[in-house]
Amino acid sequence: MSRVFKLKSSDNETFEVEEAAALLSETIKSSSSTEITVPNVKAEILGKVVEWCNKHAESEDTKDQLIKEWDAEFVSVDQHVLFKLITAADYLQIKELVDQLTQRVGDMIKAKTLKTVEMTYPTFNVEREVQEELKSLGF
Amino acid sequence: MAKKRKISGSCNMANRNKRIKKEEEVQSQNTGGMVVDTYTSQLPELVINQIFSHLSTKSAIRASILSKEWASVCSSVLILDIDEDEGKKQSADHRDRRRKFLKFLSNCLKIREKEKYLEKFRLRMSYFGGDCAINKSLSFALERNVKELDICFKRENEVRKGRYYCLQQTALNNAKSLTILKLEYLKIEEDSIDTISLPSLKTLSLKAVKFMTNTGFSRLYSGCPSIEYLSLTSCHGWDVRLSSLGLKHLEILCCEIKLKVEATNLESFKFRGDNGLRHHIIDMRKNFYIASCQTLRSLEFSHAHFAIGWFKGLDSRFPLLERLVLHTCFSYSGIINIFSQHLKSFVFHECGNILSNFSMTAPNLSEATITIEERRDYDRLRNFLGNFDCSKKIRLHVNETEVCIFPEEMRKKYSPPLPSLKHLEVEIDTFTTVVTHSALMDSLRWMAPSLEFLSINRIHYIYDSRIS
Numbered sequence: 001m002s003r004v005f006k007l008k009s010s011d012n013e014t015f016e017v018e019e020a021a022a023l024l025s026e027t028i029k030s031s032s033s034t035e036i037t038v039p040n041v042k043a044e045i046l047g048k049v050v051e052w053c054n055k056h057a058e059s060e061d062t063k064d065q066l067i068k069e070w071d072a073e074f075v076s077v078d079q080h081v082l083f084k085l086i087t088a089a090d091y092l093q094i095k096e097l098v099d100q101l102t103q104r105v106g107d108m109i110k111a112k113t114l115k116t117v118e119m120t121y122p123t124f125n126v127e128r129e130v131q132e133e134l135k136s137l138g139f
Numbered sequence: 140m141a142k143k144r145k146i147s148g149s150c151n152m153a154n155r156n157k158r159i160k161k162e163e164e165v166q167s168q169n170t171g172g173m174v175v176d177t178y179t180s181q182l183p184e185l186v187i188n189q190i191f192s193h194l195s196t197k198s199a200i201r202a203s204i205l206s207k208e209w210a211s212v213c214s215s216v217l218i219l220d221i222d223e224d225e226g227k228k229q230s231a232d233h234r235d236r237r238r239k240f241l242k243f244l245s246n247c248l249k250i251r252e253k254e255k256y257l258e259k260f261r262l263r264m265s266y267f268g269g270d271c272a273i274n275k276s277l278s279f280a281l282e283r284n285v286k287e288l289d290i291c292f293k294r295e296n297e298v299r300k301g302r303y304y305c306l307q308q309t310a311l312n313n314a315k316s317l318t319i320l321k322l323e324y325l326k327i328e329e330d331s332i333d334t335i336s337l338p339s340l341k342t343l344s345l346k347a348v349k350f351m352t353n354t355g356f357s358r359l360y361s362g363c364p365s366i367e368y369l370s371l372t373s374c375h376g377w378d379v380r381l382s383s384l385g386l387k388h389l390e391i392l393c394c395e396i397k398l399k400v401e402a403t404n405l406e407s408f409k410f411r412g413d414n415g416l417r418h419h420i421i422d423m424r425k426n427f428y429i430a431s432c433q434t435l436r437s438l439e440f441s442h443a444h445f446a447i448g449w450f451k452g453l454d455s456r457f458p459l460l461e462r463l464v465l466h467t468c469f470s471y472s473g474i475i476n477i478f479s480q481h482l483k484s485f486v487f488h489e490c491g492n493i494l495s496n497f498s499m500t501a502p503n504l505s506e507a508t509i510t511i512e513e514r515r516d517y518d519r520l521r522n523f524l525g526n527f528d529c530s531k532k533i534r535l536h537v538n539e540t541e542v543c544i545f546p547e548e549m550r551k552k553y554s555p556p557l558p559s560l561k562h563l564e565v566e567i568d569t570f571t572t573v574v575t576h577s578a579l580m581d582s583l584r585w586m587a588p589s590l591e592f593l594s595i596n597r598i599h600y601i602y603d604s605r606i607s
Binding site: 083098105110116131 | 181183191192193194195197198200201202226239243247250505
């Protein structure tokens with residue numbers, strides 16, 4: 001008989017989550033109660049996190065191509081939502097989800113820094129920058 | 140507001156920012172409209188570090204000049220990730236480019252010289268001799284107790300000829316902190332006296348790696364007691380016997396080897412049986428053995444030839460099997476009967492002669508993904524599809540519309556292959572204009588009369604909101 005956990009968002013909406021999905025969260029795992037309030041996380045975001053957990057509870061093999069495609073779509077959200085998801089996943093200590101979200105932010109930063117540097121500092125050259133840095137360190 | 144951090148060289152960030160501003164005749168402190176910065180400062184330090192650990196060294200350097208905060212995070216993230224291909228080609232002369240790259244590599248090491256630890260070192264470059272710089276960077280990383288080491292010598296078109304960098308086993312001997320080791324296109328020179336010991340290694344990935352002797356791999360493997368994930372790609376001539384209890388995930392791709400897997404706690408196994416280069420299927424009949432494994436959940440085969448009766452007793456050999464993938468596989472004119480109680484997911488990709496000799500009984504199947512690339516004998520296709528009627532969901536991927544259009548005479552004579560199917564997703568690569576949309580719908584409705592959910596190329600046609 002699997003237990004059902006209740007997750008409450010900051011705007012008082014409750015999500016019911018089955019044991020297998022809920023235990024993907026370390027926070028829930030180490031909690032003594034089956035009712036957990038997630039502070040500062042609204043229902044829209046908490047709902048998405050629950051959706052991710054449900055999907056990942058179904059299929060344990062994270063190297064599955066289909067899940068990878070689903071995950072890739074899951075993290076393709078606007079940065080505003082992305083950061084809220086990270087906060088929620090971090091609070092709930094869902095390692096795999098935090099990994100995927102931070103990888104996505106990393107990719108976004110990578111792309112944006114390239115563009116911004118090209119625009120703001122057009123003569124910037126990475127190799128030369130490193131040399132200048134070395135000089136200032138006394139090499 | 141991010142906490143202030145004591146970081147070596149932090150005053151240099153301020154100097155560096157000043158210098159750049161002078162050079163460019165300045166600019167405001169903003170990050171050029173990058174809203175991302177306002178969000179990152181609200182996240183916990185560990186998470187910010189994790190985000191920045193995904194950046195290559197060049198990206199990190201760029202990020203550093205855009206924001207003071209990012210500069211301090213970048214210098215506290217102990218990662219060196221240097222890829223020769225990254226960035227624009229500065230000059231046409233490849234020798235000049237190479238020289239510049241090696242200089243950049245050496246400079247990056249110098250900047251981090253004072254660090255005592257390094258989390259990850261990744262180097263990707265082509266090999267044209269010049270071992271000195273590579274040896275130096277390897278010892279630099281290993282002296283700093285690196286946890287993840289990823290060395291890849293890229294090749295144009297995966298040509299096997301050409302020089303190989305020779306990695307001395309002794310260099311790795313004291314790598315007690317190493318948890319992930321990935322090596323590509325190099326030779327490992329074994330030490331005849333000392334056995335290698337990598338006590339913390341969990342992930343080992345070798346691609347196109349050569350050893351000096353036939354037993355080289357076995358000796359390396361036996362020095363890795365904690366290994367959980369092993370991947371071998373394009374490695375040849377080895378006698379691979381895996382019987383460790385800790386191994387959970389195994390991948391053998393395009394290797395001409397003798398394979399014996401007795402790792403009884405294995406959870407997933409992925410095998411690709413062609414040569415990669417010449418697309419010729421490796422004959423593994425005598426050289427392939429995988430013991431029954433009580434914990435195996437996922438089996439994935441691609442470009443493999445199955446011996447007659449290989450699938451017999453699948454259920455007793457792998458009682459927990461949940462996922463099975465057959466991609467471009469062949470059977471030595473045998474019949475494949477798959478019976479599996481726990482199978483939840485089945486993926487099938489165009490497998491030549493298997494279609495006619497295939498039967499599957501998987502009462503708990505949740506999802507079957509079928510890809511058909513050739514127009515088939517519709518009779519065989521109907522029989523084949525019938526195997527998946529019990530599945531909760533079918534994804535059918537075909538290259539052209541005709542594949543799904545069962546001839547009218549057939550539809551009148553025979554009963555549909557999927558009478559109980561409720562959920563069908565169809566993906567068609569090329570819609571031929573000759574076929575009308577209604578002809579397609581007629582055929583699909585005959586194929587699966589009880590459908591409650593139908594989508595064609597992600598467009599929903601029937602959607603019953605009662606189904607979740």
